[in-house]
Amino acid sequence: MASAQEITYAAGSNRTRQSRKTKTVNAPPELISEDDIKARVSELAREISADYADVDDLVMIGILKGSFIFLADLSRRLTIPRTIDFIAVSSYGKGSKSTGAVRLVMDVRGNIDGKHVLIVEDIVDTGHTLKYLIGILQSHGPASIKTAALLHKPGSAEVDVPIDYVGFGIGDEWVVGYGLDFAERDRTLPYIGVVTPDDR
Ligand code: IMP
Ligand code: MG
Numbered sequence: 001m002a003s004a005q006e007i008t009y010a011a012g013s014n015r016t017r018q019s020r021k022t023k024t025v026n027a028p029p030e031l032i033s034e035d036d037i038k039a040r041v042s043e044l045a046r047e048i049s050a051d052y053a054d055v056d057d058l059v060m061i062g063i064l065k066g067s068f069i070f071l072a073d074l075s076r077r078l079t080i081p082r083t084i085d086f087i088a089v090s091s092y093g094k095g096s097k098s099t100g101a102v103r104l105v106m107d108v109r110g111n112i113d114g115k116h117v118l119i120v121e122d123i124v125d126t127g128h129t130l131k132y133l134i135g136i137l138q139s140h141g142p143a144s145i146k147t148a149a150l151l152h153k154p155g156s157a158e159v160d161v162p163i164d165y166v167g168f169g170i171g172d173e174w175v176v177g178y179g180l181d182f183a184e185r186d187r188t189l190p191y192i193g194v195v196t197p198d199d200r
Contacts, residue, residue, distance in 0.1 A: 028176055028186060028193025032168055037150075037178055037192065040167045041070070044148065045077035048165060052080050052116065059115045059142075061108060063133065064088040065187070066122030069179035070150045070167075074120065085110050087137075091129050102132040113141040122179050123151040126158040134161070151175065151192070168192075 052058050058078070062071035064086050075084060088106035117137060124130055130147060137145055148165035155172050174197050176182050177189030182197055 028189065028195050030191050031170065031173075031175060031194050032192035034190045037167070038073075041073050041150075042077055044165050044167060045074055045079075048074075048118065048148070049079040052118075055116045056081055057115060058082040059085060059110065059112055059117045060120055061085045061087055061112075061117055061137065062120045063122070063129070064106070066179050066181065067120045067150075069187075070122055071120045074148070083110070085112075087133060089129055089133065102129050104136065108137070108140070111140075112137065115142050117142045117145045119145065119147045121147065121149040123153065123175070124149045124161065124163055125153050125156045127161040128159060130163070131159050131161045150178070151180075 048058075058080055060071060060075055060082055062068060062084065065088070071084070075082060085108045086106070087104075087108050089102050090105050091102045119130065119133060119137065121130055130149075134145055134147070146164040147162060149163050150167040152163055152166045152169050153172055154169055173194050174182060175192050176186035176195050177192045179187055180192070181187045182195050186193065186195070
C-alpha cells in the first residue's frame with residue numbers, strides 16, 4: 001500500500017497532487033535523488049570509518065533539527081564505535097535569509113571532554129552556525145572536532161569554516177527534504193528538492 005508520503009509527493013516530479021487531507025500541494029522539483037543521497041552517504045561513512053579506525057568512541061553531534069535524517073543514516077553505516085548526541089540552534093527564524101545571529105537552544109547532554117567529536121550538519125550556507133558551534137564545543141575540551149555536512153553552498157560563505165566531509169556542493173538556492181525544511185515544511189521528503197521562498 002502506498003504511504004501518505006507517496007500519495008502527497010511524486011518523487012522527482014513537480015505535479016500537483018491531492019493529499020489525503022484534500023489539501024493541494026506542489027512537490028518541490030528534485031535536485032538530488034534518493035538513490036544519489038544513499039550512495040553518497042555510504043561513501044562518506046566509509047571515509048569517516050577509515051579516518052577514525054583507531055578511535056574507540058566517536059561522538060557524533062547532530063545539529064537539530066535539520067540533520068536528524070542524515071545523522072540517522074550516516075551513523076548506522078559507520079563501522080566504528082560511535083555514540084550520538086544533539087545540539088540545537090536557531091539562526092533563521094521563519095525566513096530563509098541568515099541573520100548571522102545564532103542562538104543556542106539546547107546544549108549537548110554528554111561529557112565530550114577528551115572525546116573525538118564529529119559535528120553533523122544538514123547544510124552549510126553562510127557558515128555562521130557551524131563557526132558558532134565549533135566555538136561552543138571547543139570550550140568543552142574535546143580531543144578533536146571535525147565537521148560533516150550533507151550539503152554545502154560554497155557561493156554563500158560569509159565566514160571561513162572547515163568542513164571535513166561534504167556530501168554535495170550546491171548553488172545558492174533553498175533546498176528542502178531529507179531533514180531540511182522551509183518554515184518546517186518538507187522535512188520528510190525522501191529526496192532533496194528546490195523551493196522558491198517569497199523572501200529570496
Ligand atoms: P548558515 O549559518 O548560514 O551556514 O546556515 C546553516 C543553517 O541554515 C543550516 O543548519 C540550515 O538549518 C539552514 N539552512 C541554510 N540553507 C538552507 C536551505 O537551503 N534549506 C534549508 N535549510 C537551510
Ligand atoms: Mg540546521
